[in-house]
Amino acid sequence: MLLEVEHLTKNFGGLSAVNDFDIQVAEGEIVGLIGPNGAGKSTVFNLITGVLPVTSGRVMFDGCDITRRQPEQVARLGIGRTFQLNPLFHEFTVLENVTSSFELHPYSSLFDIFFSTRKYRRNEAFIQEKAHEILELVGLSEEADELAKNLAHGHQKMLGVARALATKPRLLLLDEPLAGMNPGEIKYSLDAIRDMRANGMTVLIVEHNMQILSLCDRVVVIGFGKKITEGLPGEVRANAEVISAYFGADYVC
Amino acid sequence: MNEVMNISPAVEESTATGETSRTKARRWPGMSVVGALFIVLALLPLGISGSYYMHVLILTFVYVAIASSWRVVSISGQFNIAIGAFMGIGAYAAAIPSVWLHWPPWVTIPLGAVAATILGAALAFPFARLRTIYYAMGTLFLGYVVINLITAGGKTTGMSTGLGGVQPLFGDRRYYYYLTLGLMIVSMFSMYRFEFSRIGVRMKAVSQSHQVAASVGIGERRNRILAVAFGSFFAGLMGAVYCHYQGVASPSSYGLGATLWIIMYVLVGGINSFWGPAVGVGILMVIPEFFFRDLKGDLPYVTAAILLIIAFTMPEGIVGLLKLARDRVFARLRRKEVDLDASGG
Numbered sequence: 001m002l003l004e005v006e007h008l009t010k011n012f013g014g015l016s017a018v019n020d021f022d023i024q025v026a027e028g029e030i031v032g033l034i035g036p037n038g039a040g041k042s043t044v045f046n047l048i049t050g051v052l053p054v055t056s057g058r059v060m061f062d063g064c065d066i067t068r069r070q071p072e073q074v075a076r077l078g079i080g081r082t083f084q085l086n087p088l089f090h091e092f093t094v095l096e097n098v099t100s101s102f103e104l105h106p107y108s109s110l111f112d113i114f115f116s117t118r119k120y121r122r123n124e125a126f127i128q129e130k131a132h133e134i135l136e137l138v139g140l141s142e143e144a145d146e147l148a149k150n151l152a153h154g155h156q157k158m159l160g161v162a163r164a165l166a167t168k169p170r171l172l173l174l175d176e177p178l179a180g181m182n183p184g185e186i187k188y189s190l191d192a193i194r195d196m197r198a199n200g201m202t203v204l205i206v207e208h209n210m211q212i213l214s215l216c217d218r219v220v221v222i223g224f225g226k227k228i229t230e231g232l233p234g235e236v237r238a239n240a241e242v243i244s245a246y247f248g249a250d251y252v253c
Numbered sequence: 254m255n256e257v258m259n260i261s262p263a264v265e266e267s268t269a270t271g272e273t274s275r276t277k278a279r280r281w282p283g284m285s286v287v288g289a290l291f292i293v294l295a296l297l298p299l300g301i302s303g304s305y306y307m308h309v310l311i312l313t314f315v316y317v318a319i320a321s322s323w324r325v326v327s328i329s330g331q332f333n334i335a336i337g338a339f340m341g342i343g344a345y346a347a348a349i350p351s352v353w354l355h356w357p358p359w360v361t362i363p364l365g366a367v368a369a370t371i372l373g374a375a376l377a378f379p380f381a382r383l384r385t386i387y388y389a390m391g392t393l394f395l396g397y398v399v400i401n402l403i404t405a406g407g408k409t410t411g412m413s414t415g416l417g418g419v420q421p422l423f424g425d426r427r428y429y430y431y432l433t434l435g436l437m438i439v440s441m442f443s444m445y446r447f448e449f450s451r452i453g454v455r456m457k458a459v460s461q462s463h464q465v466a467a468s469v470g471i472g473e474r475r476n477r478i479l480a481v482a483f484g485s486f487f488a489g490l491m492g493a494v495y496c497h498y499q500g501v502a503s504p505s506s507y508g509l510g511a512t513l514w515i516i517m518y519v520l521v522g523g524i525n526s527f528w529g530p531a532v533g534v535g536i537l538m539v540i541p542e543f544f545f546r547d548l549k550g551d552l553p554y555v556t557a558a559i560l561l562i563i564a565f566t567m568p569e570g571i572v573g574l575l576k577l578a579r580d581r582v583f584a585r586l587r588r589k590e591v592d593l594d595a596s597g598g
């Protein structure tokens with residue numbers, strides 16, 4: 001297993017946002033994490049990536065315990081992510097958003113950077129080129145020199161994905177990538193995720209939009225911080241009635 | 254996707270971060286003006302004889318480096334209201350061994366710079382938890398504490414009257430002129446490298462969103478500490494040099510007043526421009542000293558008025574205004590070119 005989360009628990013004061021939650025993701029798999037508003041999905045992401053300290057439980061990544069790592073260390077180990085509210089480097093251009101995310105591959109030391117060594121210049125040239133390729137991939141080439149804050153919402157979302165891809169992640173966490181997108185953008189994004197799948201990327205997706213189910217190998221359902229059920233997309237869809245009866249009708253589909 | 258990412262960095266090209274032809278054009282004519290100015294400054298002592306003007310220029314070089322060091326820390330989102338105290342740390346770390354142990358200046362000056370760097374990094378560590386106004390307030394009190402510690406130092410620090418008898422470096426003021434000019438140029442060059450390279454990109458990323466920065470592997474704490482340590486080096490260095498030049502270190506030069514003047518230089522010149530602090534020092538220090546010496550007593554009021562005018566009419570400072578003018582000229586030139594193309598073709 002690439003990612004193994006065991007007995008994950010997070011309390012905010014008296015509220016138990018995540019409660020004894022388990023999830024596994026194998027290399028090359030696309031796993032969906034669904035559940036109603038406030039179920040604890042984003043909190044799970046923040047616990048995995050070290051943004052929030054866990055109350056108890058364990059997060060293993062590639063056989064290595066990363067439970068108490070800082071977010072930047074988790075990124076270094078190969079977990080890329082997007083955020084639900086999708087913050088960006090607003091004052092950077094679209095291209096700079098991506099190039100600044102190339103921190104790790106290739107890596108330049110402070111010495112190399114300050115003295116602008118051959119290695120640094122080579123790395124930066126490489127980064128410029130790769131950043132353009134990534135922008136092409138998510139369909140933002142035209143807007144490369146635009147300031148990020150001036151992009152349309154759907155394009156900002158794609159930029160968030162582009163930024164995460166630039167870290168060359170082994171596991172990609174997407175928090176509601178389709179939220180706020182128009183149908184055209186949704187179709188484009190689904191294709192992009194399908195591409196990732198074809199290229200063997202491992203992805204864990206939080207999403208309300210059920211169109212995502214068709215792309216997943218497996219789906220985990222979370223409610224009130226606990227795992228409700230887990231299975232193939234078809235099984236979960238069939239189960240959806242039970243779940244919607246459980247939580248009220250408005251959260252699925 | 255993966256094959257996109259897997260190619261190793263083997264392509265050789267001259268472009269590095271921020272060095273595209275577009276940004277090069279944007280920088281025009283900055284670099285040629287700066288180069289010409291450095292040459293003029295290097296030749297100036299041959300022309301001016303008055304040692305008072307020489308003194309003003311030495312002061313200017315020192316403060317250009319210090320104000321720039323304040324600004325280079327600010328690009329990481331940290332507004333340090335204790336910059337004066339860091340100058341003071343450099344000054345006293347040089348003055349104390351110079352006066353009491355008779356260490357030579359070429360040892361005490363680097364010592365002052367290193368002391369400010371180390372203390373800056375050590376103090377930045379807990380302060381890296383604070384952001385925005387909390388950071389500013391935290392450093393404001395830090396500045397007070399440093400000054401109080403200095404004045405409480407007994408005979409060693411000379412208390413509130415200051416520590417006199419710091420060994421001079423040279424007998425001739427002209428040598429100080431060249432030393433401070435040289436140090437300013439080296440400092441500006443270092444800060445330029447710092448800002449317009451991947452290091453600066455990291456700093457600006459952290460300041461825009463520490464959360465996003467961390468998600469791509471840019472650690473907030475590490476980079477903020479680096480920025481403070483780097484900036485403190487120049488504040489400490491220039492503080493130490495200046496105190497050897499003056500022959501005295503006195504706490505009143507390093508308090509909140511000194512800090513506020515430095516920030517004023519940066520705001521007037523333009524906080525978003527690399528050359529903003531230099532222009533700010535030029536306008537608020539050189540022009541009054543050379544042309545309006547009678548007004549000196551009223552300088553705080555005049556400066557406050559200037560700051561208000563700037564805040565209302567040119568929030569990007571004077572350099573921001575100059576850039577705007579340059580872009581207008583560029584746009585007009587380009588339009589002319591297009592017209593020519595249209596009519597000629």
Ligand SMILES: Nc1ncnc2c1ncn2[C@@H]1O[C@H](COP(=O)(O)OP(=O)(O)OP(=O)(O)O)[C@@H](O)[C@H]1O
Pocket residue numbers: 012015017035036037038039040041042043044084
């Ligand atoms: N930093 C925090 N402090 C206190 N409570 C929090 C915090 N973050 C989340 N919560 C609470 O934890 C619960 C789970 O929140 P979370 O954001 O993980 O839900 P979610 O499943 O992502 O919901 P949504 O679909 O709306 O994004 C909610 O009740 C939320 O109010």
Ligand SMILES: [Mg+2]
Pocket residue numbers: 041042043084
């Ligand atoms: Mg959420």
